[in-house]
Amino acid sequence: MRKIALVPVAVLTLGLALAGCSSTPAALPSSPDKMASSSSMPSSSPMSSDMQKTGTFMGLNGKNVKGTVTISGSDLKLTGFSSDEGPDLHVYLTTGTDEAAVSAGKEISTVVFNQDTQSFMLSGVDASMYTDVVIHCDKAKAVFGAAPLS
Structure with a gap:
């Protein structure tokens, strides 16, 4: 009987965690041109400035994410x-689209949900090591969408 009683608690807990990513954010970055620098991961072979990767976002887990990503040199746009x-x-930047891939991936910066164009610096990051760009709600540990890179 105890297992049955725990199921509603687990469902309620998961629902509340996911609902956290649907609420109004307390504070989004105020600068639309916020640039992020990620230098905590040294790279032995940084992506060359002439190499470019692109991808198109798709929503995952019932969420909507749209747009394109371009990685060129040390810029992610x-x-x-x-x-x-x-x-x-x-x-x-990840090598998959699940929670394990996000945990093993490289966080670049916060992202504004309704800002059409955003740019981030990839200082010291070897983008060629990654296959996907993922939009993730850290609060609820939920993947919103991803763009496979090619």
Whole structure:
């Protein structure tokens, strides 16, 4: 009987965690041109400035994410970007689209859900090691969407 009683508690807990990514954010970055620098991961072979990767976002887990990503040299740029609203959205470089891939990936910066164009610096990051760009709600540990890179 105890197992049955725990199921509603687990469902309620998961629902509340995911609902956290649907609420109004307490504080989004106020500067639309916020540039992020990620230098905590040294790279032995940084992506050359003439190499370029692109991808198109698709929503995951019932969330909507649209737009394109371009990585060129040490710049990551989102264009035509929009996402479902979340209080703690971040952009990650990953090698997959699940929670394990996000945990093993490289956080780049916070991302604004309704800002069409956003740019981030990838200082010291070897982007060639990653296959996807993921939009993730850190508060609820939920992947909103991803763009496979090619």
